[in-house]
Amino acid sequence: MDIKFDPNNVVIKLCMSGMRLEDSGDNENAITMFHKAWHEATDDYERFIAAYHLARQQKIITVKLKWMVTSLQCALNINDDNVKSAYSTLYLNIAKCYEELCDSDNAKINYELSNSYNGAPSDEGPFYHGTKADSQVGDLLTAGGNSNYKPGLKMNHIYFTANVNSAGLAAALAKGEGRERVYIVEPTGVFENDPNVTDKKFPGNLTRSYRSQEPLRIIGEETEWTKLTTTERRKWRDNLAKNKGEIIN
Template sequence: MEFDPNNNVINLCVQGMDMEGKGNREEASRIFLQAWNEATNDFEKFTAAYYVARHQKNVRDKLKWLETSLQFALKINNITVKGAFPSLYSKIAKCYEDLSDLDNAKKNHELANSFTDNPFDDGPFYHGTKADLQVGDLLTAGSLSNYNSKITMNHIYFTALVNGAGLAAALAKGDGPERVYIVEPTGSFENDPNVTDKKFPGNPTRSYRSKAPLKIVGEVTDWVRQTPEQLQKWREKLANNKGDIIN
């Protein structure tokens, strides 16, 4: 399934993370457990269990919830969850270390290390902007960040989710119409570290970056557009984001 920021379980997890940020861990724990109880599919259960795990007060309970999250991720076993495997296996290994089960700790560390940094995503890929461009044009790094005008970006960013690119276009600087271009990377690319394993496990938004140019090969006009109210909430979130941009 495609990552949906308006999904009820995802929204509950966001609320839980907000409570964590405010230091209210008890309320965060309650909200994450509510997300688990309301989860109806494997992706929602994988995500909710991941957050329930980090609020457990003993190692065995934490291990149980991490392994539950992993079981649902393995059932899904597609690009939306594969980016979470290294982190999940590492956290599980740490639990086994704390339980003095060194054999299982070693096994899970090896599983975590078996994953490379190269994404397993074949696209198609999209880039959202307000710039008026043509097929054959190249998108290159070196532009100012949409989220911090003092930073010149060393990478060009893109996603495999057309709705995510549409949101990026809506939030992009400029007065032109929102444009979503189909792009092809001309070189290697990596998971966007600004989102991977930050708010959500792995890279469910399928967001990537590259130092090599992206070649525009087409344009799409059909994607789910955010309401003005939803866009305002996104702008407020970005304005209140105090985290540093990994450049």
């Protein structure tokens, strides 16, 4: 199975709406939105995401634990590379619940399971990098470019993803007048989960976004991905302009 994170998925959109309500302090309507996401979920991937957000909202630890275990079970049922990065986060949250319930044995087991999944990414790609730069197969893409998201910020890493539509989004938002390009790339050195998205809105690194201080080698070019409409592009740019969050460089 190969599930791609899709921001247009109905359940993911409901969870994003819930998180916006949460950020505005409206927890009551946020939890209503997460329950709606749970009831509209049609498969284990959607249930895993909805259950996680329901778990976060619970004040009663036993109920929080129940939802977090439900989320984990759905994630394990999927057994997919797009979801494995969430295992460590889910086991960690379960361990903390057991700790609060003074169940040290189950807390210890789940802390150990969390640590066992908390290593370097094992993703084998294929990987993509979105840009407006005109490059050739064999060229190396290196760190040190200007950020697309924060003026004047030079990036210490080069970013890439295993989700071609995420790379297409990066190409659409990239600076420059050239046409949008999505290159197929291979890392030449070690890489890590992008800390700007990992465990931020969703558990783990569901968008399979990575970064490296070592160059990426271009091995091809992808021409098929879901292009943004003019309205979607404007909306993304407006959201980026409003975003005051710090970039972990």
